[in-house]
Amino acid sequence: MGELQPSPALVRRESNDIKSELKNKYTWQQVAEKNSAKEAWIIVRDKVYDVTEWLWKHPGGKEMLLLHAGRECTHTFDSYHQFSDKSANILRKYEIGCLVGDSEFPTYLPDTGFYKECQRRVVAYFAKNHLNPKQNMPAMARTLTIFPVGLLSYLLMTGCFTSNVLVMLISSILHGCCVAIPLMHLVHDSSHGAITGNHKIWEFIGRLAMDWLNGLSFTSWNNQHIVGHHIFTNVAGVDPDLPVNFKSDIRRIVERQILQPIYAWQHLYLPPLYGLLSLKFRIQDFTHTFFSRTNGAVRVNPISLKDWMLLGSSKLFWIFHRIWIPLYVLNAPYFWLTFFLSEFVTGLYLAFNFQVSHISLTCQYQCHDRDYCNIPEEWAISQIKSSVDYAHGSSLVAFLSGGLNYQATHHLFPSISQYYLPEIAPIVRDVCRAYQIDYVVLPTFFDALKAHLLYLKVMGKNGKRVDVHMG
Numbered sequence: 001m002g003e004l005q006p007s008p009a010l011v012r013r014e015s016n017d018i019k020s021e022l023k024n025k026y027t028w029q030q031v032a033e034k035n036s037a038k039e040a041w042i043i044v045r046d047k048v049y050d051v052t053e054w055l056w057k058h059p060g061g062k063e064m065l066l067l068h069a070g071r072e073c074t075h076t077f078d079s080y081h082q083f084s085d086k087s088a089n090i091l092r093k094y095e096i097g098c099l100v101g102d103s104e105f106p107t108y109l110p111d112t113g114f115y116k117e118c119q120r121r122v123v124a125y126f127a128k129n130h131l132n133p134k135q136n137m138p139a140m141a142r143t144l145t146i147f148p149v150g151l152l153s154y155l156l157m158t159g160c161f162t163s164n165v166l167v168m169l170i171s172s173i174l175h176g177c178c179v180a181i182p183l184m185h186l187v188h189d190s191s192h193g194a195i196t197g198n199h200k201i202w203e204f205i206g207r208l209a210m211d212w213l214n215g216l217s218f219t220s221w222n223n224q225h226i227v228g229h230h231i232f233t234n235v236a237g238v239d240p241d242l243p244v245n246f247k248s249d250i251r252r253i254v255e256r257q258i259l260q261p262i263y264a265w266q267h268l269y270l271p272p273l274y275g276l277l278s279l280k281f282r283i284q285d286f287t288h289t290f291f292s293r294t295n296g297a298v299r300v301n302p303i304s305l306k307d308w309m310l311l312g313s314s315k316l317f318w319i320f321h322r323i324w325i326p327l328y329v330l331n332a333p334y335f336w337l338t339f340f341l342s343e344f345v346t347g348l349y350l351a352f353n354f355q356v357s358h359i360s361l362t363c364q365y366q367c368h369d370r371d372y373c374n375i376p377e378e379w380a381i382s383q384i385k386s387s388v389d390y391a392h393g394s395s396l397v398a399f400l401s402g403g404l405n406y407q408a409t410h411h412l413f414p415s416i417s418q419y420y421l422p423e424i425a426p427i428v429r430d431v432c433r434a435y436q437i438d439y440v441v442l443p444t445f446f447d448a449l450k451a452h453l454l455y456l457k458v459m460g461k462n463g464k465r466v467d468v469h470m471g
């Protein structure tokens with residue numbers, strides 16, 4: 001038997017341990033206990049910081065910081081504080097010790113310079129053109145365009161101005177789209193703090209549009225999308241957007257999952273099931289985030305009575321305006337048909353937009369076939385390789401997808417308004433070229449959809465990745 005060699009990450013951790021011999025030492029489990037407003041600790045680059053005092057002063061708001069309390073935050077910190085050194089200087093003041101032992105989740109390799117170069121060029125672009133990276137006017141303008149169409153389609157589908165069934169069905173489809181588009185514009189940008197520099201505004205917009213108008217939970221979304229998905233994109237076992245239960249999930253996306261015969265048909269049965277996504281989320285907010293206090297592998301920090309009350313009352317309000325009013329006040333004919341059709345369209349719209357960007361033949365997966373691994377890639381490069389862009393240059397696609405057709409750039413710069421992604425994506429692509437990293441851009445949405453469906457087909461039959469040139 002050959003001698004076992006320690007992994008580079010372990011060697012790095014051991015050398016950090018030696019360097020920090022004189023400091024207070026904490027394990028990730030000890031840090032994980034400090035996850036509330038009483039005591040909030042975070043880990044950045046193997047150093048532990050007590051940021052309790054900073055909670056109320058944090059320019060990004062207390063809520064954003066509490067979401068990350070008790071966790072490893074290196075990549076979150078780097079990707080949300082790109083425009084000034086101020087935050088790094090402030091953070092230094094709160095250092096209390098260092099991390100020892102293992103980490104909770106797989107770790108990435110240190111930055112080789114690629115991400116710093118992307119950041120340097122993008123920051124210079126905004127400075128040179130005197131642009132505000134959190135510009136909110138386009139988001140507001142697009143929402144104002146969608147809102148009247150959404151309202152009119154709601155009135156038509158509930159039979160206010162017509163009794164024509166065909167008009168009601170078409171209006172239901174239109175309304176389903178009008179619900180999805182603001183979620184991908186306003187809510188997505190709000191959750192990333194990318195609308196204005198004022199955290200109160202993005203928290204208000206996020207809760208209003210997601211909790212009150214759509215009966216979904218902004219808290220649940222933030223745990224899944226910000227804490228889980230954005231940091232551990234396509235890392236099997238951590239990214240909540242990938243299957244969590246490797247024995248019984250309805251989808252087979254990674255090789256660690258047991259190959260069941262039914263998966264041979266997943267490219268056919270999953271697309272219609274995507275239509276149930278928004279209804280599924282409304283239930284999962286209770287079961288997965290609030291009751292179980294986990295979202296996939298992500299621990300959910302303590303939930304206050306106020307959060308519970310918000311969850312309950314906003315869901316009741318959604319049932320009131322979405323079901324009770326049309327059914328009992330407007331006496332909407334064919335109500336359940338139009339309701340489910342509209343919900344189905346919203347689910348399809350959201351699911352396809354999210355799925356084609358990461359579950360694709362062109363994307364890379366980490367810990368694909370092993371239970372636990374150290375990721376042999378730096379974080380930013382892994383983001384590029386685990387995402388796929390499409391239809392660059394198309395304003396229509398950018399509008400319909402909420403800028404998610406620039407997915408890789410969004411992952412590197414989550415706090416920049418999605419309306420700048422078309423401008424900064426070429427900068428990121430240039431840096432990728434210099435570092436010989438493949439930044440995949442497919443010509444159209446349909447090419448991205450094809451790559452998604454083909455991936456489902458391949459994983460459903462043999463689980464092996466294949467290289468296919470798309471367009």
Ligand SMILES: [Zn+2]
Nearest residue numbers: 188192225414
């Ligand atoms: Zn995002």
